[in-house]
Amino acid sequence: MNTYKLTAFELDGEKILDESFQAANDDEAKGLGEKMLKEKGLDEKTHRCTSPAGKLILFHR
Numbered sequence: 001m002n003t004y005k006l007t008a009f010e011l012d013g014e015k016i017l018d019e020s021f022q023a024a025n026d027d028e029a030k031g032l033g034e035k036m037l038k039e040k041g042l043d044e045k046t047h048r049c050t051s052p053a054g055k056l057i058l059f060h061r
Contacts, residue, residue: 004029004057006036008047017042026057033058 001022008017017040023029033049049058 002029002052004033004049004051006033006047006049006058008037008040008042008045010045016045017047026051026055030057
């Protein structure tokens, strides 16, 4: 399992979510990240999910 980082922001740059989670691969991490954002009502906010290697897995502006 790898540790991925999910972050969401307000328009002014304020960080409103900063969580790490475990996933087996990038595809699973993308799905889990999308699910977490929807559950928290943050799916329309600016957000990103990055892999342990720094690869951008999910991004919305």
